[in-house]
Amino acid sequence: MSTDPAVPIAGNRFCIVGGASLVGSATAGELLDHGAAEVVLFDNFAFGSEAAIEHLNDHPRLRLVRGDVMRLPDLLRATAGMAGVLQLAAYMTLSMDRDAWGGLDVNIRGVQHALEACRANAVGKLVFASSNAVYGYGPGVAGELVEGTPFHSAGAPPAAILYGASKIIGEQLCRDAHRKHGQHYVVLRYSTVYGERQHYRAANALYIIETLERVRRGEPPEVFGDGSETKHFVYVGDLARANRMAFESAATDVAVNTSGPAPVTTLELVRLVTELAGGGPEPRFVGNEPGKVRLTSGGAFRIAHEEAARAIGWRPEVDMREGLRRLIAWRDSNEARAAA
């Protein structure tokens, strides 16, 4: 194990576990652009997709490994010779609701396996993708969410609490590995990711796509409640940069938030998507659907990212207007290509 927690990108090899994904593919591009000798995308394609990594297919320094984070031998082989490992593989809340056993296995045992593979192969640094779900849900989640904010769960659905608690455990397994055998790691608590190659799994990011599709069909987009509910997204390119900087920085044994420049309300988001899509009908206000897992927050909140600037020098750069513009341009060019 290197005693230097700073892992330069150029000339080094990196494995992205859960790599055939929105964040995985963007981070692979970022690392390759910064001179990585090799990037291994490790995925079992349960949630990952060929579409997410299509644009990287012919890259000479990219290697795709089909393997499962639940099988330690797969990970041991894929991470041999790596300077850094990015652990992205996870069930999110909607999948956790359908299959709690599978979700807890991947989100907990998967992190144990990634850490064990790093230990066995003397990987210099692990970057672990945690989530603002470690602050929980409901009325308690309001104001500035900083790294010491407790986990609120009163009134939240089981799957949401299971997801948040599984991320808390993943983070602590990293801390434990640091204490027990000096494993360098950085935990990044992602807020909801959006951007080009957007997938359909995350409850909140899905809402952007749903809204866009309704507007494109000329239907009024739906706003739940009174539209004042806060969401705080982060653009995928900003996250890819955060992952790269987490490797490069001297930071270790730390967990920081990585959120976009500013939160938006649901109504602001819907109006912005409508405007960027070239206009459309006024939104329709609807009640919350009973029984559906929808992650609502009680009060207005902001996920503070100042600690990330201190720890790894990262600040978000792409605001919602620019990020949504890129997402919509990507969807439009994709649809034009599909139609051609």
Next chain:
Amino acid sequence: MSTDPAVPIAGNRFCIVGGASLVGSATAGELLDHGAAEVVLFDNFAFGSEAAIEHLNDHPRLRLVRGDVMRLPDLLRATAGMAGVLQLAAYMTLSMDRDAWGGLDVNIRGVQHALEACRANAVGKLVFASSNAVYGYGPGVAGELVEGTPFHSAGAPPAAILYGASKIIGEQLCRDAHRKHGQHYVVLRYSTVYGERQHYRAANALYIIETLERVRRGEPPEVFGDGSETKHFVYVGDLARANRMAFESAATDVAVNTSGPAPVTTLELVRLVTELAGGGPEPRFVGNEPGKVRLTSGGAFRIAHEEAARAIGWRPEVDMREGLRRLIAWRDSNEARAAA
């Protein structure tokens, strides 16, 4: 599955998972005294001990099953025909620190297995032993700890957070099973247990024994910090009664605190143990030991148990003076027996 969440004790069969334990043996006695047709103590004896159940050995309605909560077939067989299952099997914080993999397996997969066994065998009700660790540690844990208090973890050691989060997950797996297939359950959030047949695993309860032993040897008992730190114990007999009442009551899909009549400070506790032991030297104030897992709280707190009265009609009855008197009498008679 019975649609009646109230499971009478008399004439019914019960399985206590992790039964060869302080709480398990006391609850077995309580259920047998109330006419249970059979009580099965299921244990792998990793933490459980023969000593804990010695006094029940010849009971005609008690059956000991050696099995492991990590092996679902063992549990499926042990819980066939049971009206109720009490899930006690767990790693606590000190064991979690030594073996995080084992602890997360037992505390999460163990609960999944217990729930699966209940579903497969149509067991009427599961009582799950959770913990006040779901409120976490550190300065945030102060004042009245009620069932909606969030999980504080800033500054706590990894093992303590892993333990608390594993209990949060166990609770949510119960809620999930209730939602998905109507499994009746009651979660009891035990505070630190003490009493006759006290074991040596729980960090805080161990402190009572350490103090008693120092006083008995004529050494000054040790008080960490200034002695103002709060602890809120519960007497084992009160918990056995809470477990019984959780089965009997019509409550389901609920989580409540089960704490003793009142909290004590460390200094009060040490003075009480010294007095009940027949007197001894004045306590010695020592700093906190660095590197040792000791679960400290920041402010004064009280674990509110009023919700348990509403949900299952339970109130703690045995105060620290009486409970410690019984614990010390049991230790003295044990030592007299060992010496004879």
